Amino acid sequence: MIIHVDAHIAYRFEEPTDFLLQMEAAAIPEQALSGPGLTTSASEHEAHISGEDAIGTRAWLRCEGDFTADYRITADIDRHLVDLDALNQLPPHQLPGATVPYLFDSRYCPADRFQSFVEAEFGELSGGARINAMVQWVADNFSYVPGSSNATTTALDSFVERQGICRDYAHVVCTMARASAIPARFVSCYAPDVTPQDFHAVAEVFLADKTGEPGSGAWHLVDATRMATAGEIVKIGVGRDAADVSFLTSYGIAQMQDKRISVTRG
Incomplete structure (x- = not known):
C-alpha cells in the first residue's frame, strides 16, 4: 500500500529553548520510504538520535523565535498481517x-x-x-x-x-x-x-x-x-x-502557531 504524508508544524519560542522533535516516519523493513523527508527552519543546534527500540529518529533542536518543520515522504507499506x-x-x-x-x-x-x-x-x-x-x-x-x-x-x-x-x-x-x-x-x-x-x-x-x-x-x-x-x-x-513519542517535547515554553497534516493513499 502506497501512503503519501505531508506534515507541517510551526512554533514560537520566546527564549532559547531545547526541544525534541519526532515526526519522521521510521525507516524499518515493513515500510520503504522515499521523498524529500524533513526540512526545518534555522536553529541554534540540531542533532539526530535513535527512537525507542531503535525504531524511528528523534531530533534535538534548540531555537529562539519562530520555528517551522515540514515533512514529506511516500511510504510503501509491506507489513505481514495475520488473524x-x-x-x-x-x-x-x-x-x-x-x-x-x-x-x-x-x-x-x-x-x-x-x-x-x-x-x-x-x-x-x-x-x-x-x-x-x-x-x-x-x-x-x-x-x-x-x-x-x-x-x-x-x-x-x-x-x-x-x-x-x-x-x-x-x-x-x-x-x-x-x-x-x-x-x-x-x-x-x-x-x-x-x-x-x-x-x-x-x-x-x-x-x-x-x-x-x-x-x-x-x-x-x-x-x-x-x-x-x-x-x-x-x-x-x-x-x-504518549510521553515517549510525542511529536514535540519542549523543555521550555512553546507556542503552537500552525499544524497541518495530510495523509493520502497513492
Missing part, C-alpha cells in the same frame, strides 16, 4: 527481554489497576482473541471526542469518562493488554482515514507466532478508534505511552 484470533500469548517467563518493559505500568497506563476488570470481562479468552475482544470493547464503549482529554489524562481517567481521542484509546488498549500479561506499546503514526486529520496513535501487542517455539513472537498493530488499519499505518515511533 489475531489464531495467535496465543507467550507465558511471561518465555517473553524476549526487549518486550518485558511493555508489561509494566507507565505514566499513562496503570495496568495494575485494571487486572480485576480484564479478568472479569475477558477471563474466558487469551492471546489474540482477548486482544480483539478488548479492542472491540473500547470501540463499542468509548466516544471519540476531540478536546475531551489533555496532557494529564491517563487510561484510568479515560476508562471512567468513556471518551477521548486516539492517544486515549491507545492508552486504554495498552493498559488492558499489560493487565493481561501481554506486552503492549504505544505507537505514534500517520494513517489516511484519521478524522480530523492529525498525528495518530495506536497500540501494538506482542503475541506468539504460529510455530509455537518458546520466545518466538511478533508485534501486531491494533486501533480501537477503527480509523486506521494495520496495512496502512505509517509508523513514526514506539514507546511505553
Whole structure:
C-alpha cells in the first residue's frame, strides 16, 4: 500500500529553548520510504538520535523565535498481517527481554489497576482473541471526542469518562493488554482515514507466532478508534505511552502557531 504524508508544524519560542522533535516516519523493513523527508527552519543546534527500540529518529533542536518543520515522504507499506484470533500469548517467563518493559505500568497506563476488570470481562479468552475482544470493547464503549482529554489524562481517567481521542484509546488498549500479561506499546503514526486529520496513535501487542517455539513472537498493530488499519499505518515511533513519542517535547515554553497534516493513499 502506497501512503503519501505531508506534515507541517510551526512554533514560537520566546527564549532559547531545547526541544525534541519526532515526526519522521521510521525507516524499518515493513515500510520503504522515499521523498524529500524533513526540512526545518534555522536553529541554534540540531542533532539526530535513535527512537525507542531503535525504531524511528528523534531530533534535538534548540531555537529562539519562530520555528517551522515540514515533512514529506511516500511510504510503501509491506507489513505481514495475520488473524489475531489464531495467535496465543507467550507465558511471561518465555517473553524476549526487549518486550518485558511493555508489561509494566507507565505514566499513562496503570495496568495494575485494571487486572480485576480484564479478568472479569475477558477471563474466558487469551492471546489474540482477548486482544480483539478488548479492542472491540473500547470501540463499542468509548466516544471519540476531540478536546475531551489533555496532557494529564491517563487510561484510568479515560476508562471512567468513556471518551477521548486516539492517544486515549491507545492508552486504554495498552493498559488492558499489560493487565493481561501481554506486552503492549504505544505507537505514534500517520494513517489516511484519521478524522480530523492529525498525528495518530495506536497500540501494538506482542503475541506468539504460529510455530509455537518458546520466545518466538511478533508485534501486531491494533486501533480501537477503527480509523486506521494495520496495512496502512505509517509508523513514526514506539514507546511505553504518549510521553515517549510525542511529536514535540519542549523543555521550555512553546507556542503552537500552525499544524497541518495530510495523509493520502497513492
